Amino acid sequence: MPMTQAEAGLPALDAQGVSKRFGAVVALRDAALTVRRGEVVALMGANGAGKSTFVKILTGALRRDGGDVRIRGQDTHLASPAGARAAGLIPVYQEPSLIRDLDVADNLRLGRTPADPFLHWVRELGIPDLRLDDRAGDLPLATLRVLDLARALAAEPDVLMLDEMTAALPTDLVERVLRVVRGQADGGRAVIYISHRFAEIAQICDRATVLRDGATVGDLPIEPGVEDRVVELMLGAALTPAAARDGGPRAMTGEPRLHVRGLSSGARLADVSFDLHRGEVLGVVALEGQGQDELFEVLAGQRRASGGTIEIEGRPQRFRHPADAIAAGLSFVPGDRADALLMVRSVRENIALPILAPLRRWGAIPMRTEGARVASAIERLQIDTRAQGEVRRLSGGNQQKVTIGRWVAGEVRTLLLFDPTRGIDVRTKRQIYGLVRDLADQGASILYYTSELPEIPQACDRVVVIFNGRVVEILDVAEATEERLMRAAYGLTSPEGRRAVAGAGRA
Amino acid sequence: MTRTLRRSGWVLGLAALLAALLLLTKLxxxxxxxxxxxxxxxxxxPFAFATAALAVVVIAGGIDLSVASMMAVASVTAAVLMESAGEAATVPVVLLVLLVGIAMGAINGALVVWTRLPDIVVTLAMLFVWEGVALLILQAPGGAATPWLRQLIVGPFPIPGLPEGATAFLPKSLVVLVFCLALVWLPLRRSRLGLSIYAIGSDPTAAFRSGVAIGPTRIAAYGIAGLLAALGGLSLTLSTGIGEPIPGPYLLAAVAAVVLGGVALTGGRGGLLGPILAVLILRVVRLILTLLSVDPNVTTIIEGTIMAVVVMLGGLLAMRERRA
Amino acid sequence: MSVETARPSVLGRAGRFLRDHPTVTLILLLLALVALLQVLRPGIVNERWIGNTVKFAIPLAMLAACQTLTMLTGGIDLSAGTVATISAFVVATQAPLVGTGPALLIALFPAIILGLLNGFGVGICRVHPLIMTLGTGLIGIGCLQVYQRSVIATGSVVPPILEWLGTGRTGGLPNALVLFLPFAALILWAQGRSGFGRLLYALGANEDAARLSGVRAWQVYLALYALSGLIAGLAGLVYVGLIKAPSLSLAEPLLLPSVAAAVIGGTSIFGGRGGYAGTIVGALILTVLGTLLTLLQMPEGARRILFGLIILFVTTAYLRLTDQG
Incomplete structure (x- = not known):
């Protein structure tokens, strides 16, 4: 690409002070990222740091509220994905973006990608036997991701953005991808590399830019031992030992209520085993997409396991429908409240729903009993009921309370909470921790996935850390400092994790 | 590659089934x-055109329940105009009817885009609207069709230099059907618009990321469906010689043929050849039942059942695929 | 934690009012139409006219119950017209053969079978309700035609009890109210105060959430469409008593208005919202509107266009209004 003298000295991409809010929630305060020609820069941040919002803004999928984004020194609006492309920034998204039902040649034509350079890159990336008349949907996931990369490379971008590029790739392809990406930078392009994998970052990146709480908090050159600095930055300055809640963990003895061995499902959940006892809150920590979604879905009866066993109080279980899991005493609160709530119905109907599900409850509703039950759930969870008519009018925190209250209104035995405090205010969070402890004290068992590490000591007795679809660490809450959890979540501590990092993926 | 074979396997299977059914008829x-x-x-x-119209919209990820009603509008418009304007004006009338078809389809599409209602709701409402329009144009069956135009779909297609015995098996109507569909579909299938239609049906998000303008593509798909429905209406008028304001049983037959023809109701998949073969198969089944002197009403039941079973199997298959 | 802090726009407030008091708004609309009728043809609105309007609105309201209940789950029942016709035709042809009582029972049998078939297709095969019910409607018509040929010799008689129910009056009020009032009360009770009714709303509001709460959706769909078939059958019985001449397309003309009545009555075609009270008023509105259009000598074609546009307009309006705030 020809460039003027002035352009040559400017960073390929320079984003400063980018901010974005969604209603009352501030997703980005002050995000910054600078990438020069010839550089690969890692963009890092823990879950909820604002990384995905930042990526969406840079790729034109979202509009920023404030800040500057300059590409080759020119202020760009990035109003749409097409606008970002035109400005010279080409992303490769985490999910494949070829049209499944078209063959590869048609996909190229649709995106106006020249075929020859595309095929060159496909061969270079290690897919020798690709045929242009293969239907995209028939190709394996790993191939699709590589094709996305080849398509981006064929467009000769100024700035290449790769989002978790090596996820779902077998080891040999990972090696080739890393080599090609490094080669792009050496050839004078700028690359933004988003990844959770330190091994890869160490191999190809020049710098790492770290986001925390919607702001850029550090920009470090990659050198030996940088992992610890990055982890520190991601966690924030306050690396004080966690203030554990009162009482400490109790000793867990006897038969576990939930006994999971070797559970696997789909491409992401490989091999997860753990026990959950009566009266215990077991925390689950994992970076995004490490198999925790699949784990909870399998336990909730939403998804079939492809291997492994689930036992509840000694009896093996096989769930074909969420109703089976509920009958076995497993109640699931999904991460996205929109998946769990009847948004246009009332608080009362939402809370009473599971009670009415079985065939034998289809008749007259005992209105008074139901009313009392719902009222006690509302009272217990302190749900603000000023807007009872439609649940969607409640605040996020109150909505979350309704989804939990639905199960508390009945007899809860085992509660599966998936990131129950995502996007809700601090006061409500506290109430939820308190409720979780209360329920456990009354004998309920709780599996508690959270994307926020500081919650672990407040709510949990033990923690399992999952990386790459496997349990890499099980800790008592007393030993589970944030740093230790974070290192484990990045696969940096356990031998198993290290092996996984070294392998950098699964075949 | 086996994949390519498997992809056209469904169409080949349909062709084989059609041949077997024709053989059975002969027996x-x-x-x-x-x-x-x-x-x-x-x-x-008319069934074939209705099916083709529906197939285009279904490939684009929508559904058009107003196909039969649009055919009725085209049919009565053609019959009324041909009767009043005389033979000389036949070609302009045909062109006008096709334009009306495109306009009706585009209106459907624009309403889907603009109201943001599900396709099925909008086109259900438009089913009533077009039906009403047809009734306003012509209260009862009537009008006429230009005789030479009618001859276009009657009899065998003569090929100079070939004996009559050889061309007898090539009906003019088949030539007309293939010609019209090829004229509309082949350039489209290879064009960016055609690819965009598949893309928005298959995965709107990915299509958007590839730079496809979703709204205009959707409107275009409905417009093409309108054009094909107008051809269907014309063929109806030509074969009966009059305009018919009450829509025939084309909608459900088209849904069944589209599903049987390998077009997924979830969009993005299939072509026109499969559905057209499916139409012929359903017609031959009807013929066989008639030849077996089954009560024509029982024939209706059997046809309805075949359609319902096809749609239900399609639903079950789609569900299995989603699970896998 | 704010609840409605922002000042709602006029549109938003209108939407809120419509949503919170749909029936009130609809009754106002009904009264306006009646007033318009009275202005156009002074003196037409009298006790006799009211009785007649109610009489004609009842079968429509019953058929619209099928649409309301299925629409609460996000579905629709386009076979309802055919099912009503079948029941009406079967009762009229069976009555001379087996007597009125057994004929009534026999007549409801195919209605439930077709309903179960719909439920099977929708709930278990996951076919879109619109396509499924169109298909069973077609099958139903075919069966009816075959049946007609087999009973061609017996002739048909509308049982007197149905005539009494459909046409008769007692003290100025149509007798059909004897059936309709308990029927409406039952539906109104069931939609809010029975587990089954609540599950209809739940499936329509968020089927995935309902599943997660342990609802086995297919059971609900199967029961719902069977019930819808039964109601359509009953509506057919009342209607044949009103029209007094069974034919192969008896209740077909009621199908579109039944959908329109539910839509106008505020039941969302997307499911999860609405109820039968609005539908009853909607049926009355349509009956009055019908009188009005006849008075204005509106041709059939224009009526259909009007129905289509009403459905389109009302659905869009509800979508836009209820999305505010």
Whole structure:
């Protein structure tokens, strides 16, 4: 690409002070990222740091509220994905973006990608036997991701953005991808590399830019031992030992209520085993997409396991429908409240729903009993009921309370909470921790996935850390400092994790 | 590659099934021959166009329940204009009817885009609207069709230099059908618009990321469906000689043929060849039942059942795929 | 934690009012139409006219119950017209053969079978309700035609009890109210105060959430469409008593208005919202509107266009209004 003298000295991409809010929630305060020609820069941040919002803004999928984004020194609006492309920034998204039902040649034509350079890159990336008349949907996931990369490379971008590029790739392809990406930078392009994998970052990146709480908090050159600095930055300055809640963990003895061995499902959940006892809150920590979604879905009866066993109080279980899991005493609160709530119905109907599900409850509703039950759930969870008519009018925190209250209104035995405090205010969070402890004290068992590490000591007795679809660490809450959890979540501590990092993926 | 084979396997299977059914017809009635095929294809013509129209919209991820009503509008418009304007104006009338079809389809599409209602709701409402329009144009069956135009779909297609016996098995109506569909579909299938239609049906998000303008593409798909429905209406007028304001049983037959023809109701998958073969198969089944002197009403039941079963199987298959 | 802090726009407030008091708004609309009728043809609105309007609105309201209940789950029942016709035709042809009582039972049998078939297709095969019910409607018509040929010799008689129910009056009020009032009360009770009714709303509001709460959706769909078939059958019985001449397309003309009545009555075609009270008023509105259009000598074609546009307009309006705030 020809460039003027002035352009040559400017960073390929320079984003400063980018901010974005969604209603009352501030997703980005002050995000910054600078990438020069010839550089690969890692963009890092823990879950909820604002990384995905930042990526969406840079790729034109979202509009920023404030800040500057300059590409080759020119202020760009990035109003749409097409606008970002035109400005010279080409992303490769985490999910494949070829049209499944078209063959590869048609996909190229649709995106106006020249075929020859595309095929060159496909061969270079290690897919020798690709045929242009293969239907995209028939190709394996790993191939699709590589094709996305080849398509981006064929467009000769100024700035290449790769989002978790090596996820779902077998080891040999990972090696080739890393080599090609490094080669792009050496050839004078700028690359933004988003990844959770330190091994890869160490191999190809020049710098790492770290986001925390919607702001850029550090920009470090990659050198030996940088992992610890990055982890520190991601966690924030306050690396004080966690203030554990009162009482400490109790000793867990006897038969576990939930006994999971070797559970696997789909491409992401490989091999997860753990026990959950009566009266215990077991925390689950994992970076995004490490198999925790699949784990909870399998336990909730939403998804079939492809291997492994689930036992509840000694009896093996096989769930074909969420109703089976509920009958076995497993109640699931999904991460996205929109998946769990009847948004246009009332608080009362939402809370009473599971009670009415079985065939034998289809008749007259005992209105008074139901009313009392719902009222006690509302009272217990302190749900603000000023807007009872439609649940969607409640605040996020109150909505979350309704989804939990639905199960508390009945007899809860085992509660599966998936990131129950995502996007809700601090006061409500506290109430939820308190409720979780209360329920456990009354004998309920709780599996508690959270994307926020500081919650672990407040709510949990033990923690399992999952990386790459496997349990890499099980800790008592007393030993589970944030740093230790974070290192484990990045696969940096356990031998198993290290092996996984070294392998950098699964075949 | 086996994948390519598997992809066209469904269409090949349909072709084989059609051949087997034709053979069966011949066995049941030894007299079945060229003229039998000719009347079969001619009767299938409106069904084929209705199916093609629906298929385009379904590929784009929508559904158009107003296909039969749009055909009725086209049919009565053609019949009324041909009767009043005389033979000289036939070609302009045909062009006008096709334009009306495109306009009706585009209105459907624009309403889907603009109201943001599900396709099925908008086109259900438009089913009533177009039906009403047809009734306003012509209260009862009437009008006329230009005779030479009618001859276009009657009889065998003569090829100079070939004996009549050889061309007898090539009905004009089949040539008309193939010609019209090829004219509309082949350039489209290879164009960016055609690819965009598949893309928005398959995965709107990915299509958007590839730079496809979703709204205009959707409107275009409905417009093409309108054009094909207008062709269907014309063929209806040509084969009966009059305009018919009450829509025939084309919608459900088209849904069944589209599903049987390998077009997924979830969008993005399939072509026109499969659905057209499916239309012919359904017509031959009807013919066989008639030849077996099954009560025509029982024939309706059997047809309805085949359609319902096809749609239900399609639903089950789609569900299995989603699970896998 | 704010609840409605922002000042709602006029549109938003209108939407809120419509949503919170749909029936009130609809009754106002009904009264306006009646007033318009009275202005156009002074003196037409009298006790006799009211009785007649109610009489004609009842079968429509019953058929619209099928649409309301299925629409609460996000579905629709386009076979309802055919099912009503079948029941009406079967009762009229069976009555001379087996007597009125057994004929009534026999007549409801195919209605439930077709309903179960719909439920099977929708709930278990996951076919879109619109396509499924169109299909069973077609099958139903075919069966009816075959049946007609087999009973061609017996002739048909509308049982006197149905005539009494459909046409008769007692003290100025149509007798059909004897059936309709308990029927409406039952539906109104069931939609809010029975587990089954609540599950209809739940499936329509968020089927995935309902599943997660342990609802086995297919059971609900199967029961719902069977019930819808039964109601359509009953509506057919009342209607044949009103029209007094069974035919192969008896209740077909009621199908579109039944959908329109539910839509106008505020039941969302997307499911999860609405109820039968609005539908009853909607049926009355349509009956009055019908009188009005006849008075204005509106041709059939224009009526259909009007129905289509009403459905389109009302659905869009509800979508836009209820999305505010």
């Amino acid at each position: 049941i009635q030894p007299g079945f021959g060229a003229s039998g095929i000719e009347s079969l294809v001619r009767a299938a013509l």
